[in-house]
Amino acid sequence: MKTEKHFITADEKTETPVIIIDHLYKKFGKNVVLKDFSLTVKKEENVVVLGKSGSGKSVLIKCIIGLLKPDSGRIEVFGKNTPELDHDELDKIRAKIGFLFQGNALYDSMTVRENLEFPLRRHWIDFSQKEVDALVIEALENVNLAHTVDMMPEELSGGMLKRVALARTMILKPDVILYDEPTTGLDPVTAREIDSLILKLQKKYHTSSIIITHDMNCVKNTADRVALLLDGKCYAQGKYEEFEQSADKNIKQFFE
Amino acid sequence: MAIITSIKVFFGETGNIARFTGRFFSTGLKPRFEIRELLSQCYIIGYKSLPLIALTGFIMGLVLTMQLRPSLVDYGVESQLPVMVGIAIVREIGPVITALIFAGKIASSIGAELGSMKVTEQIDAMEVSGTNPFKYLVATRVLATTLMLPVLTVMGDAISLFGAYLGVNIKSVTSFKLFFTQVFHSLSFGDVSPAFLKTFFFGFAVGVIGCYKGYNSSKGTRGVGSSANSAVVLSSVLIFIIDLLAVQLTDLLGLN
Numbered sequence: 001m002k003t004e005k006h007f008i009t010a011d012e013k014t015e016t017p018v019i020i021i022d023h024l025y026k027k028f029g030k031n032v033v034l035k036d037f038s039l040t041v042k043k044e045e046n047v048v049v050l051g052k053s054g055s056g057k058s059v060l061i062k063c064i065i066g067l068l069k070p071d072s073g074r075i076e077v078f079g080k081n082t083p084e085l086d087h088d089e090l091d092k093i094r095a096k097i098g099f100l101f102q103g104n105a106l107y108d109s110m111t112v113r114e115n116l117e118f119p120l121r122r123h124w125i126d127f128s129q130k131e132v133d134a135l136v137i138e139a140l141e142n143v144n145l146a147h148t149v150d151m152m153p154e155e156l157s158g159g160m161l162k163r164v165a166l167a168r169t170m171i172l173k174p175d176v177i178l179y180d181e182p183t184t185g186l187d188p189v190t191a192r193e194i195d196s197l198i199l200k201l202q203k204k205y206h207t208s209s210i211i212i213t214h215d216m217n218c219v220k221n222t223a224d225r226v227a228l229l230l231d232g233k234c235y236a237q238g239k240y241e242e243f244e245q246s247a248d249k250n251i252k253q254f255f256e
Numbered sequence: 257m258a259i260i261t262s263i264k265v266f267f268g269e270t271g272n273i274a275r276f277t278g279r280f281f282s283t284g285l286k287p288r289f290e291i292r293e294l295l296s297q298c299y300i301i302g303y304k305s306l307p308l309i310a311l312t313g314f315i316m317g318l319v320l321t322m323q324l325r326p327s328l329v330d331y332g333v334e335s336q337l338p339v340m341v342g343i344a345i346v347r348e349i350g351p352v353i354t355a356l357i358f359a360g361k362i363a364s365s366i367g368a369e370l371g372s373m374k375v376t377e378q379i380d381a382m383e384v385s386g387t388n389p390f391k392y393l394v395a396t397r398v399l400a401t402t403l404m405l406p407v408l409t410v411m412g413d414a415i416s417l418f419g420a421y422l423g424v425n426i427k428s429v430t431s432f433k434l435f436f437t438q439v440f441h442s443l444s445f446g447d448v449s450p451a452f453l454k455t456f457f458f459g460f461a462v463g464v465i466g467c468y469k470g471y472n473s474s475k476g477t478r479g480v481g482s483s484a485n486s487a488v489v490l491s492s493v494l495i496f497i498i499d500l501l502a503v504q505l506t507d508l509l510g511l512n
């Protein structure tokens with residue numbers, strides 16, 4: 001048992017974690033969003049961060065990828081403290097992290113192909129056109145959307161957009177993926193498809209991930225471990241079943 | 257109190273725009289350049305504005321001529337009509353009207369485009385994909401407006417003068433050759449060069465303000481709408497201010 005209401009994780013592995021978030025603080029003006037948040041993610045582990053809307057889930061993963069700078073605390077990804085990195089080092093780390101935006105963030109003036117090619121534009125990556133084409137097709141085949149390669153995002157449905165966004169996130173075969181509410185706003189059937197895609201891709205590429213959500217079905221399907229973000233802290237963490245059986249009212253409200 | 261707040265807002269905004277402009281010169285103009293995006297923006301911003309500029313320029317030249325004629329007839333100097341409209345169009349009306357139409361079309365579209373990219377996290381997505389969005393989106397658009405407005409102005413002036421030629425011919429007959437010989441004889445280097453130079457600044461203002469407003473758009477559809485709107489208003493006002501400064505400067509330099 002760790003501090004506060006932490007559950008014991010059944011099989012705590014001893015290898016060094018891929019992500020270590022340590023005593024993280026972030027505020028916007030007077031609005032303190034994260035205060036003393038800590039969490040670790042191990043290799044090939046899916047950690048779901050559960051939290052109410054506005055609790056700071058997106059802020060948390062934006063700090064990890066360096067879109068926001070934390071006020072204090074450490075975020076170690078592959079052993080490097082990301083908030084301290086200069087731009088080039090940060091970009092090298094970012095190439096190993098996939099980020100799936102809540103609203104997909106597909107470039108709406110570009111075709112699906114151009115969207116997928118965008119992360120390959122990095123100046124220190126030197127793919128031939130043939131390799132680029134192969135990567136694009138492989139990424140789209142992973143999400144069963146190879147036929148959309150020359151379409152514009154506006155021609156695709158919500159579920160297809162999410163899958164294209166997932167393909168773009170995966171194109172550089174990142175070691176870590178950060179999912180910002182991957183199933184929010186989708187119908188239940190499509191949402192379960194996304195769940196199984198997440199699992200399939202994790203098995204195929206051996207990624208570790210942080211999945212942010214308040215969709216309990218998504219938690220149940222994807223989580224190796226669940227962490228509850230409440231009042232800026234990691235209020236509790238453990239297995240899904242432990243959460244399900246918990247008598248804590250802050251946890252129970254997610255199951256209602 | 258309200259006045260003090262608005263003064264504060266005014267200076268705050270001015271400072272932010274100055275910083276944004278500084279960023280254009282410090283990071284936007286450094287390699288690696290986004291040549292493809294620059295060319296595509298030149299096409300969108302320049303070529304696609306041409307019909308509108310041509311139409312308004314033509315009408316303006318025609319109407320201006322028809323309006324000026326009665327006064328010149330009163331003074332008995334109707335033969336000076338081509339000289340009068342020529343100077344008016346080339347020195348002042350052509351550049352300013354073209355710039356205002358350009359601001360209405362381009363500042364709003366850049367403001368809305370970047371604004372919606374901002375609120376749908378497309379700008380964040382570029383950042384994590386290893387492309388500097390300031391270079392890719394802002395620098396290219398500012399350069400394109402700065403380079404394209406002078407070209408559009410020259411074309412607009414030419415079409416305006418053609419409109420004026422038709423205007424002259426409504427009530428009297430002048431040959432095409434005589435009209436343009438008269439116009440060009442009356443224009444000196446001191447007339448043309450300041451008028452041409454200031455259009456670069458007009459174009460720069462339209463680009464910077466459009467990008468600034470879009471890049472700092474607030475969340476929601478209203479945020480995007482108001483960025484587009486205020487981009488037009490502010491860049492139009494700036495065009496007049498730059499025009500005022502330009503006339504003072506040419507006066508001081510004795511170019512009149």
Ligand SMILES: Nc1ncnc2c1ncn2[C@@H]1O[C@H](COP(=O)(O)OP(=O)(O)O)[C@@H](O)[C@H]1O
Nearest residue numbers: 028031033051052053054055056057058059060
């Ligand atoms: N860039 C920002 N500037 C100011 N406040 C922000 C910013 N981003 C997020 N916030 C605030 O942080 C809090 C948490 O936001 P967020 O992480 O988006 O919530 P969620 O858990 O729903 O993803 C909210 O109160 C939000 O207003």
Ligand SMILES: [Mg+2]
Nearest residue numbers: 057058102180
């Ligand atoms: Mg969020």
